[in-house]
Each structure stands twice: as C-alpha cells, then as structure tokens.
Amino acid sequence: MLRHVSVSFLTVIALLPSYAVVHAAPVPQLSLPAVTTVLPANTPGLVLVNAKPTAWAALDRFNPLPESLRIPFSAPFLPGAIDFTQDIQPWLGDQVAVALVPTAGSIAGTVFQTLDASAVLVAPIKDRDRFDRFLSKLKATRGNPDIEREYKGVTLLQWSASAEETSPATEEPDATTQRSIPWRGFVQPTRALLGQPVKQLVAQLETIPPASEPEEPSSSDESTDPDETPKPDKPSDFDASELLKPKGMAIALLPGNVAVAVQAQTLEDLIDARAEKEPLTQNPLFRRTLQHPHAERSLLTSYGNVAAISKFILAIVKASPASTFGLGLPTLYESQLSALTKLYSTADSHVWLQPEGIHSQVNIYYTTPRPDLATRATSDANQIMTRLPAATFLSASSRNFKEQWQTSLKESQNDPNTQLALTGFRESLRAVGLDPEKDVFPWMDGEYAFFLFPARGGLFNSINSKLDLGVGLMIQTSDRAAAELALKKLDQFVKKEAKGEVVIVPKRLKGQSIVSWEAKDRGKTLSFLSHGWVDANTLVITTGVTPMAALNPEPYLPLHLNHTFQTATASFPIPNDGYFYVNMGATLSFLYNLILPPVSTSDSLFVQEFQRIAGTVRSVSTSNSATADAQRLDSLWVLAPVKQPQ
Template sequence: MRIFIKSGITTVLGLLVWTSAAKAEDLKSTQLKVANQSQTSSVKLASKTPSGNYGANLATKSPQNPALSDAIVFLDRKLTLVANNPKNTLQDRLRQSNEQPSNLAPVASVKDISSLFPADAPLVGFISIKRENWESLTRFHLFHMAKETIVKFMPKEANFNYARDIQSWLGEEVGVVFMPKVGNTPVTMESTFAMVFPITNDMRVQSFLDVVKKDKERVKIREYQGVTIFEVKTSKSEIPATKPLPAPKAAKPATQPFPEALQKLKNRRQNNLAIAVFPGYVALGLDSKPLEQLIDTKNGSRANISANPELQALTQQHQAPGVLFSMYQNPVAYMALAKDLIKDIAKDFPSEANGILSASLLSLENINLEQLKAYKSINSTLRSQPEGMRFQIQSYLVKLTPEEKLKSANKSVKNQREQAIIARMPAATYSAFTGSNINLYWQALSRSLETIPEVKKGLGGFREFVKNTTSLDFDKDFIGWMDKEYGFFSFPTKGGLFKFFSPNANFGIGIIVKTGNRTVAENTLNKLEQLFKSSSNGETIVNNTNIKGQNVTSWDVKTGDFSPLAYSWIEQDTLLLTSGFGAISDLVPKPYVQLSDTYNFTTATNSLPYPNKGYFYMNMGSSLSWMYGFIPQEYQQNEFVKVAKQAIGSIYSISATASQTEETQQADMLMVLAPTRK
C-alpha cells in the first residue's frame, strides 16, 4: 500500500540506523567482515527449509502489510547482493585502511540536497541518518523499549545491516520533498513525494543498479534528460509462493502481526518504486513524475529552494548536535497540498475510517488562507538533548501586526510576574499553564472563529445563554478583567469539589489571575455568589474565613462537607480561585514547597527560551500516580498495562513555551526522559 511504502521509506532508514546497533559491530570491524557475514547469512537462509520453501514461509509469516514489506525486502535483497560483490568488499577494506579510492565522493550537506528541490516546494524535510545520533537515543529508557518493539515488527525477510547497507555508500542526511501542486490537478502521493539520498561511493551504487537491472520482470528502465530512471513494481512477491512446511505447534511467529484495522487497508493499485541516480545522489519516489521534477531542478530548468532565507536558517539549525529531523513548510501551498493528500489517502482506508479523515479535511477547509499569508514559512526541528527530546517550531512572519506587537511587549516584566505566579503553585502540581492577558487572546480567538458561520452561531448562542442565566456579559464581566498574567493548574488535595464525586479523588483545580480592574472582578464574583445562594433554596452559604492571616471566601453547602468553590485576593491585584475550601487551604498563604523551587520543574523549563509567553508543564510522575488509582486492580497485572506503565512512566515531565521576536513566533516542547535501566 502506497502510504505505508511512503512512511516506511521515510522512517525505516532512520529507525534501522538505530535498531541495527544491536546487530552490527563498529564500522571498522564490520567492513572487514562484511563479505563473510553476508555469505554466512545466505547459508543460514538456505538451510532453514529444503527445496526453496524458506521463501514461502517468509511470505506467510511476515507482517500483514505486503506493500511495506515488499518495498523493504526488495531494497534489502538488492543491497545484500551488492554487499556480496567482491569489488565492494575490497573497497570496504580500502576505506577501513584509510586508502581513499578515486570513486569516493565528498559527503553532501543538507544545503547541497536542497539545491535539488524546486523553489515553490510546499514541504521540504531532512532526516539525519548519522549512526551516533540514533544510537544515542537508547540512553533513554523509552527509546530503548521502542527499539525492541520496532525490531519485532520488521519484516523477517529483512537482513539490514547499517554499516554495510547505508554507511558504506550513503551520506549522513536524507532529503524529503513534496512537489508543488500544478493548477487544479488533484495531488496524490505518487505525483508529489520524493526522497533524495547523497552517495559517497559510486562503485557501490553502480553495483546496486547492476543488480536491479537483472530483475527484468519487475524493472522498467527509461531515460529522462540524460538520467536513467528505474521503475520497479514492488507489490509482486519476490519469491514464487510454494506450499510452506508445517510449523511446529509450539513455535511462535518471529514477527507480530499488524493490528487488525491495518489488514483492512485497500491495495487499490499497483505499488511502484521509482529510482533515479545522477551524480552524487540517489532519488526515490512512488512514481517517476516527481523524480523528473528533481532532474529539471538539478539541470537548472526551474529555480531551486536553496536560496530561500528561511530554508537557509533551517539548514543551519539542522547541523546542530543531536538533530534528527527538520522540516520547512510553505503554509499556503502546504494547505492546498494537504487537502488533496487527505482525499487521496482516504481511498486506501476502510469506510469506517472515513469519518475521521473527513473531519480532518473539514478542519482544513475551515482554515482562513488569508491569515496563513501572514507567514513566510513554518520551520520545525526534532533533536535530542541531555534531558530528553526537544521539538521546536518557528513561524517566520511577513510582518508583525499591531496586535502581535502588543502581545510581545514588555516580555521580561511579564515573565517576572509569571514566575511569581508559579511560586504560588504547590511542588506536587500535576500540570500547569501560564501566560498573560486572557482578554486579548480571547478577542483574537473569537474574531478568528467567527469567520466560520457555524462557530459564529454557536458563540452567539453561548453568550446569550450566559447573559440569560447570570445577567452578566461573558466578554466583559468574565473575561474582560483578566488582562494581566494568569496561571491554571491542577494539584493533589484531599478536599474541595472533587471529593464529592470520590473520597479518594485527591484532585483540585486552581486559577491565579492578575488584573488591572479588580472592581469588575469583584462585581462579577458578588453577582455569582447571589446567584449561587438564590438558586439553591437556602441550602448553600457563602463563608468568609481567615487562614493564617489570609482572608478566604468559600461557597459551601450547609449540610455535609461540600465546598465547590473558594477564592482569595492573595495580593491587591491577584486572585486565587480553587475548586473548594479544602483545596484552597493547601495553598494559602503559600504552598509548603513551591513549584518554582522543584528540581523537576527547573529541569523541564531551564533550557526553554526566556523571556517567553508562559509555560505549559506536566509532572508525569505525580499525574500518572493519580491516574493509576483509577485502573481496576484486575488490570494492574495485565502484561500490556505493565508495559504501557513502564513506557509512559519513563517520561519525567513534558513542558512547552512560546516566544516571539519581531520576525518569528516560536514554540518549544521538551520531554524529559528517564535513563535506560541497567
């Protein structure tokens, strides 16, 4: 199936760089032994079943995704044959002994790769296949587990060896491109997707092509502007199917079947793989058309994207240590492409999945393209750092609007006040979200949403409902006074609102808001208190209490120990509001240990940009401890639950922030990970 070929080719090389570390020795020793290893491997393959039945067993036991398996196995078999070539074995020895043959080319950089991509490409990506980058991930327990899982799902037929199959002839980066849409012609995966691999060993590439040419039944060869293109049919079984030998009853399959839903995916057309080789590069696609566009760009008949300033910034970032993936997007062109691709991919999925894809398409249709024109490009990178994994998005602005300038003004002063808000949160906080000026963001958001007729109608109905029930204006009385810094957080507490639903809920919610208009805030609270008392037929009361010198107002039920809401003006301009009296009593006058002083929070936020627009933070340890309490005891010993808990539990925290300059908007997310357990 095309989508799996695409995703497989895109990710498998990087993932196999990582997973093959368990199989491969260091490059130095591997290169000396590669021929012997390949011959030994062939002997083992031949000896497993008599009379060629091994191939049939492979066909029955591989994961039930023939297109992906066929694509991987086709390439893998050809690469293995290349590795057996005595000329290549000799060259490996020369490389190992530092004698450089004349046919070794310098390694192409991502900047060089980008010169092959058209200037109007909607999406360009770069994947690092540096062995050290991927191997370093296994120092984290989460990726150590993921590596073991990926190996289980790889086709059994694949005999991948990174040192032999990649490092011996490919460069350190892979380029990915989606070609621009032409006119009103719908885009498909075949017509747009291509990958480019820099090559460092011409002899190894020529050996690969010689092997491919021999497969005359599958391979069609043609020329385009002096470049040879190989069009390969990959969905036909490589080894003729024969009746497999009966497997021993106790035997377990070496690979795990794909989930049942994937078995329903429709293989609606022939699966193809197109290969083109021109000086310094190998290009792959699902069809030859995007490869022709690459050749046109390389020959200079169309402009390339390498001079684009935003792409140049991305290529610079991609060179930083630990970067695994980076991507450039032209927002407007990409949106047009994405709409067509969702429609194309939907044809491969069973009817029960179409609802999800239709919803995705509807959400794209509702995006205002005029607003996207405010952005030159959106760049993103994924990299590892000592604490864990870092994901970053940078949006390059055409120009900063007055509204955006207002949002970014006085950032350092705002950040100091936000830090004071974080100091009001307890150390064991489950999650927190801070920022400034809810009122401004609400105005911008509501204006944006009101461009969608259905949403505009819904917002109008909501405002009318609030007005009728509370006699208050939602925009002015609820949101209007929230014009300074704020913080939302959840935390462990044995009292308050959620105790009513479960005695062991151990959960509370808090909101801290700084305001420039306390009078409006107090007026709103007073009116809501009157509504609370009048609508309960005398069963509720508003209490004023003093906790260690701090005045607290709580809404309580006269009978029983139930308090749904409490608040306190902890500073002249700062309101703390929580889910009940029991919850607020843990926070005033101050938490015993403040969130801002904890190791977990500082580790999660210290490497994020500062000044910024606020933080998102989730303490995975305390959050998971709370959530596990809801898992019934009979499921606690379930093997799947155990593995899931082990994987998720290796994430210490997730944090994020947004920042802005005159030219860019930036979002950063950090996942702090536990080290691999010995």
C-alpha cells in the same frame, strides 16, 4: 484568534512531510545538504533526517526507547529482506530528504496530487560500489524492475506491487471481519510500534473468532419484495490497513543521489521541476532554516512553504470522504488559508538533543516583520508560577486574556467555526448570570493559570476516595473591585437557582477571607467549590475548601522552586507567553494508583510495555513566544538518564 490558534495549525504544516528536519550549517560558512541540490527552489515542503549513526547513538544516554522510535527513517516499500544497517547504511550519506514534489510546470510550487503521488525520498550516495550491491540485492529480492528506461538523461526503474506484498499473509481482512472487529486493521502497526510483548498479546487477539453477523433474509423470504431496489451496502468503518496496502516503487538514479517514490510520474515531476527552477539551496527562505542556531545539532529539521502546504491540505480535505479515519474532517475555508498566507511565509522546525532530553522548536515566519506581535518583556513575567504548588500534575499559563479575547474577535470575523465557538463560550457565561464583555473579560488583564494538583477532600475526592485531585484556576487582575463584583453576581445566581440545595458560606482560612459553595453529600456537608484572594490582585478558584488550603495564602513549596519544573523550562526563550507543563512522574503515579488495580491479567503485557516507555519521560513542557520575525513554539521532553553502575 488567528495569531494564537494558528500556531497549532502551522505546527502541523511545519511537520507535515513526515517528522521535522535536519541540516548542517556552521555560522561562518553555510554547509548545504547534498540532497537539497537536486530539489527545486519551489519545493513546497521537506524533511531532512540526520542519517549519521553517531547522532542517533547519543540517545543511548537516556533509558532505552523502543527500537521503532530510534530508527532515523524507514522506507515501507522496500522488501523485508533489506536490512537498513547492512544494506543501506554503508552507502548512505549524512542526510536524507523526504519532500513534496511540485507538479510538472508548476512554477509556484502548488501541489494538488495525493500524498502518495507527491512524496519522494532523496538519499545521497557516498559509496557507489556499495549502492550498486544494494541495488543488485533489491532486484534479487523484489525481482527485476517491470520497466527500466531513460527520462531526460536519468535512469528510471519501476516495480509494481510485488507478489510478496500481495500474499494472503498481508492482504486486508474481509468485510465481515472489518465490521465485527474494527481493531483488526491496527494489528500490523501495533506490532511494529509496541514491540515483542505486545506482539504476543495481539497474536492472541487475532485468534478470537469474529462475532457472527445477523443473517440476511433469504431470497425466498416472503417479506422480501423481489422488485424492490436493493439498498447500497453500508460503508465499512475506516480500517488502518488501508494505509498499508501494497504500493509500487520507482527509483531515479540522479547524480550522486537516489530518489525513491511510489510511482515514476512523481520522479518525472521532480526531474521536470529541476529543469524549471534553480536548486532549493538558492532559496533564501530555505537557507534561513539552515542558519538556525541549533541546526548543526539537529536530528530532524523540517521546512514548508505556508501557501503551498495550505493548498495541499485543502486539496486533500476536499478529496477525502467525511468518514476518513473514522472522524469528520474539520472544514477548511479558503478565506482562512488566504489570511494565513498573507501573514506567514514559511514554517520550519528543528529537533535536537540537550543534556535533559529532546528539545524541538517550531518557527512560523511572517511575510513581513511584525514587531507589534512580538512578546513583550516584563519584570514580573511568569510570577504566577510562585503561587502554584510544587506537586502540580499539570499547568497551563498565559497572560492578558482580555487582550487575547479582543484579538480573537477581530481575527475570527470571517471564520464561521471560530465565531460559533466564541458564541458558545459567551452563552455558557450568560447561563450563569454573567455578561462576558461587561462582567468577566475586562478585568482579566494579568497572568492566569489552569492547573491540576494533589489534594484530599473537595469535589473529586467525594466522588472517589482515590481521586486525591484538586483543580484550580488562578487569575491576576489590576481591577480587583470588578472581579469581586463578578464573583458576587455568580454567588447570588447559584444561590437563587439552587433553591436551598447549595449554600454560599463566607469563611476564614488561615486568616484569609474565602467563599465556599456547600451542599449535602450522603448526610455530610461537602465544599465543592471555593474562591478567594491569595494576595491583593490574585484570585483563586478551586474545587473546595480543602484544596484551597494548599494554595492560600501560599503553597508550602511553590512550583517555580521545584527541580522538575526548573529543568522543564530553563532552556525556553525569555520573554515568553507562558508554559504548558506536565510532571509525568507524579501524573503517572496518580493514574497508576487510580486505574491499575482493576486491569485484568490478560492486559498485563500491554500495561508493562506502556509503563516501561512512559517511565522514561520525566516531564513534558512547551512554551510559545514571538519575535518581530516569527512565532515560536518550544517543546522539551525530559528523559530519565541511564543509571550508571555503582
């Protein structure tokens, strides 16, 4: 389980500092980002952002995206009067870093501070005169710094939260409002992210008065015991405005660069760490990130040390209340983190543009080469895609569940959470009369796919006439006899437990033998599940005979010949361990037909904005693979191009 599930966790590690990372690295001679020369070699993690306007202008060939998604980076502690294009871009170098700073004296690069106290933004200065004009405007807008001093030869400027930031217009709602209308805390971020139409809608929502609270009993209430110890106030729900509370700002004027943080102590840690270690550019693990074949094309690139980032995450989880973000945080066990750091050294990610859209790749590198974990090339890889229909809304495929299950059991021995989940999975199968280790997993040694596709009739169409949806599970096996025995046990169990309410009916469909589970629905016979074989070794289970007809013996047009699917997967590494794929156009059309008519007029602005943004995405796909050196996760967002005038 660790090898398969940990990819998602390590993907978060790779992207933790903010987004992902950019660099500049021609193959013959490595080009080193200027900002990385002022960061120490033990930097736990960073994000490099391509600040070249031409790089982001390349997005213009796709249908317009929201402006909030097109800005390379933002510095929320700068006053609103500071304009990025006019005040920052003229002096800004090619790449900006957002990094975690090792605490002073921490040779290992272990960070145990909060994110605010550890994050620093480092920007290169290519035009000192224009930077000085920016700094003068900052002082005029925000006021002169509260403190201006020298620290080990570096000038530090420090501001506390400004009067502008603490004005009533931006202060957080009172406790009553928070409890009555929990979404009020999301007003400002919603405005920033979703644009002007939603601003108008949110402005209307803000005018709604808060619901009245039940009155507290007065002090003269006879039922109140004056000697009774008052109960503590109930903790209020998480409010997103906590993330937007006014913060201070500190600036360090480094050679050729400016570093910005929430507090001066962070900058002092950076200065101290630079004195302890050589520059980050001398770290061979970081240089490997810069040598990625698509690094020169990247808009964003990230780098993280797995051990340091894991400890940082653990420290945050331990210090956070269980109600943080309104959700219980998952428990992280130090034994799990220890296992991760033994297997993996660093993680990185790159994001670049290609003709179809936006491609991203995450690599999680092993501490030592693991050729035994590399994806094996096979002549029939991903052949199961030839059995799925071209109109598939969503599919998720992989191979050899038998081996994946055995690996999960082995790698989760010291993981109570995973053990609990695996036990629950076992029990769910036993509940329907099957022993997973004896009846199910041993024959699941080929490719498999779970998929959603358009289909009339069957289970979902009986629930709602607009739910033209089929759900399928397709499994290839080298032991058909064992699979048929398991299906027979399942059929007999259902027949026995249903006590006549469900009938197991053998049928012929286009000359093929299938089995249908049928029941009475409003006086009519409903086939709500069906299973059968579409070839000698491929089993299909789906939500009724009618959906089965679209798959057996083969779909009218298979998925692998569909242009949308081909575009979504053609640039992924081969060999790979399967695909996750969403046809956004078909899926959105299905959802709009299902839910849009009931949408009220008051929500139309939000719906229109959502449709505009979602309509720019044609497909979303991912693929995971592994080499001897790393696990890899590729993702591609295929975007609609701008229509050219006739």
